[in-house]
Amino acid sequence: MNKRKACSGKMNAEDKENWSFEPHESTLKTPLKQAATSNWLLAEKPPPASGHLTTPPKPNEISPGDPWTPTANLKMLISAASPEIRNREQEKRLSDSRNEIPEDHLSGDEYEKSQPSRKEKSLGLLCHKFLARYPSYPDISKNNEICLDEVAEELNVERRRIYDIMNVLESLHMVSRLAKNRYSWHGRHNLKKTLQILKKVAEENNYSQQVELIKRRQYEEEPEGDDQKIQLMAKHVRPNDHTDICFVELPGMEFRAVVNLEVAAKILIGEDHVEYLDKSKFKTKIRRLYDIANVLSSLELIRKVHVTEEKGRKPAFKWTGPDVFSEILAAQPVSTPTATASSHPAEGKSSKEHCSKNLFPTRSKQGFIRHPSLMKLAKGAQSNQRKIRSAPSSPVKKNASQIPPSFPSKMAQLATICKQQLDEQSRDFKKRKMKLEHSTFPSPLGLPPKTRLKPKPFLLPSQSEILPLIHNSVPPAMLPLHPNVPYALYLHPSQTQLVTAYNPSFTVRPVHCANVAGSKSTTEPSSQVAPGKIFIEDSGSNGEGSASCAKGQDLWLAKEQEGTKDDVVHERHFKRRRMEGSPMKKCASEEAVLHDVLLGASVESKKSRCPIASRLDQETLTSSAVKQSKSEKTDQHLEGQPTQQRQGEFLEPDSVTTVQEMPATFAIATHKTWFPSGYLIPLPHCTKLGNETIFSNKEKAEMCAAEQKSYSSPIAGGIPVTSEFTAVNFPAFHIAPVNLKLPASSVATVPVVNGTAVTSDQADSIQAPSASVMNFTLQHLGLIPANLQMSANQVLRSGPVCQGAEHVGFKQEKAKQNVLPPYGDELNGKSVSAASLQQATVPVTSSILDNCHDFQASCESAVVPEFCSSFHESDRISQATLAIPQREHGVSTEDKF
C-alpha cells in the first residue's frame, strides 16, 4: 500500500486486511446516520441491503462527479468543511482520474502515482470520513454499534488508524467501548458535558497556567531586544476567518490565543524535564499531538491556525468547539466523582471519573506518564480534591440556587467580629491615620478622608489571631491564607506610604502596568485606577526577598505622575528594570508579565521557590488588574448589566478602608472608586512546587533560604505547610489575575493564623468564616464560578460557622448576580464575543486516549475558565463576532482550513 510496505514487503494481518477487498462476512452493523433517510448518503458508502454483502468500494472507484453517491456527498461535506479539505479533494480527483486506469496496467511509477497521496490518507480526512458515517445525534435507543474491523475495511485503512480516531472519540464520550473491537456510537450527545468536565479537569490541573508559563518562558528565552519583545507582545492571532474568530485582548489572552504543539507537549511532558528528555521523546509527543489535533479538528473542536512569529510561521490550534463555559457552572464539582457527564446508558462510569482516570496515572495499565513536575501540580490538585471529598458533609455546590443559606450569616458574623476589632483598633490608629492623611501623599483619588485608607495597627507575627478588620458597613473579602506565608498585597500607590508607615518591615515595590501598552483606554473615567501598583511584602518573613524590590518606589512615583496613559513610560520603566540587572530581570520582563496575567502566579510561583517570583506574578496580576480596570470602564455588559452599574451598587458613600494587621500583612486600601485590588497572594504557597526558577543559583539559594526561614515547603522537605487553606485547591491564590472589583468601600482583610501554633479551634474560628468569605472572594476573583459555593468544610474543613450581619448577604447576593467575572468584564469592555473566547486556542496533548482528555481539558482551559460565567447566553453570543480593533498588527494568522 505504501512505499515502506512495498519496499519492505512486510505485510501483517492488518495489511492483508486492508489489501483485501473481499466482501465482508458479516452484515454491516455499523450504524449509519439515522437522522434522516439521506444520512447514509453522507457515509462513505450506503448501507448495504440486508443479506447483500458488497465489497466496500474504494473511494477512488466512485465517480467523484456523482452528487448523489455517498462519496460525493462526503466530498461535499468535507469540501464545505474547509478549504484545505477542498484542496485535498481536488487533489484526490486528480488521483481519481489517474485511478481510472486499471492498476494492473500501471508501471511502477504510475502505480506509485496512482496511490493516494499522503494527504488523502491523513488522519484528519479519515476522521471526516468516519464521522460522516454516523449521525451527530444518534438515536441512543438503537444499537449504534461500531465494528472496528468493518469500519477499517470500509474506509480502507488499517485498523490501527481507526484506533487513533476511536481513542479520541472515546475520550470525548462520543463512543464507548462495548467489547473488543466493538464500540458504541453516541455522537455528540455527551460532548458538551464532556467538554465541561474536561474543562474542569483542566482547571484543576492548571493547564492554562502551565500554558502561560511555558509560553512566557519561551518568550523570555528569545534573544530579542526589549523593543522587539514589546513588539512581540502585541502579536496576536488574526485569522482570516473573521466571522468566527476574534482575537481577544484580555489580560493574559494575548498569547493564549494560540497554543502550539510545542507548548502542549511541554505541558504533557513536564516542561522542567523537557530539556533533559530525549528529543525523540519530545518529537514523539508532538507526533501524538498531531494525531489528536487532527481528530479534534475533524470534530471541529479545534481549528488549526498559523501564527507568524519572529521565528516564522508556526502552526497552532485554537478552540472552535461548543461553548461550554456558560454551562460549566452547572457541571459537577470535582469533588463529586459520581457526577457524570454521561447521559448515555452505555456510559456506565462517570465521565469525570473517566477523565480523571485518564488524566492521572492511576489506572493499572501503563498509560501516559505525567512528568514529575506536572505530577506535582496534578497531585496537588488531587490532594486538594481528595481532602475536599473526604470532608465530612462536603456539600456540593451545583448552582447558585444551592448556595448554603448559612453563607450570609457566616459573612455577617465575620463582619461583626471584624467590626468589633476594627472599632477597637481604629482608635489606636486614629492618630496615625490622620497624620498620614495629611502627609505629602495626596489623598487617594482625591477622596474625602472618610473614604481613605483606614489602616489598623499591624500585629506582630506572634499574634496569631484573626484580624478581620473591616468597616462596619462593608463586608470584608477575606481570604484564608497561611500564617507563615508572606503575602502580597496590591495597593493603590497612594496607600503605600501609609502601609509602610504601619510596619517598616513591609517591602513596598512598584508594580508596573504591563498591559498599558496597546491597551490604552483613554475613555477611562477613572484614570486614577491603579496607575501603578504597590507591592507590599512582609519583609519580616522574607527579608532577603525584598532586596530586589527596593528600587521600586521611586519608579512607581514616576509612574504615578505619568499615569497609565504613557506607554513609552511604561516601556521605559520596563527597560529600566531590566537594565538594572535585577535578579528579577526575567520576571520583570514585560512579556513575562503579560504571560502571567491569566496564567497567574501559580505555576511560576510554584516553580520559583521564592517570594520574588510570586511578586513578579503579582506584578502580572497587577498588570492584569490594570487592564481589567480599564476594561471595566467600557464594560458593555454582555449580561445586560453594566459593570458600572453593578459597581455602583457596591459603592458606599462612607467607604472606609481597613488594613490587615497581621504578621503576613496585607490590606487593600480602597478609595471611592473601582480599582483592581485584592491581590492577596500567599507567596510561599506558590513555592510548593517545582524548583526551577528563573533566578540565578545564588538568588535561588537566597530565596530558598528566605523561604525556609519563613515557612517550610513540603517539597523542600521541611515542615509541611500546616494551613489547611493550602489543602484546598485554590489556584486562585496564585492566579488572581483579576480585578477583585471590590467597591471602593470594601476592604479585603485576610485572616491569618500564626503558623503552626494555631490551634484547631483557632483555625476553625478563622476558617469557618473565611470559607464563606472566600467563596465570595473567589467568585469575585473569577476563580470559582459565581454560583459555586464551597462550603466551609470543603474549603477549610472547619467547623464553626459564623452568623451575623446582613450586609454580607447583600454582598453575596451581589456576588451571585455578578456572574460576570473579571474577565467577563474585561470581555465586555472589549466587546469581545464569547466565540472569540472559546476560540482562544488550545494546547494539545498526546497519547491519544489518555491525553485526549488532557487535550480537551487544555483546550477548555486555554480560555479563562471563568469566562464561562460571563456567557449564560454563550451559545447565542458565541455566534456573534465582534471585531477587536486593537492588536491587529504583528501577527498574521491564517486558518489552515
Added chain:
DNA sequence: TCATCCCGCCAGTGG
C-alpha cells in the same frame, strides 16, 4: 530544512 504525520513495529492487555 522543517513541519507534518503516515505507518507499522511491538509490547502490554485481556478474552
Added chain:
DNA sequence: CCACTGGCGGGATGA
C-alpha cells in the same frame, strides 16, 4: 495463546 490495543518512533511527504 492470540487477537486486540495503543505507545512509540522511523522516516516519508510536502511546503
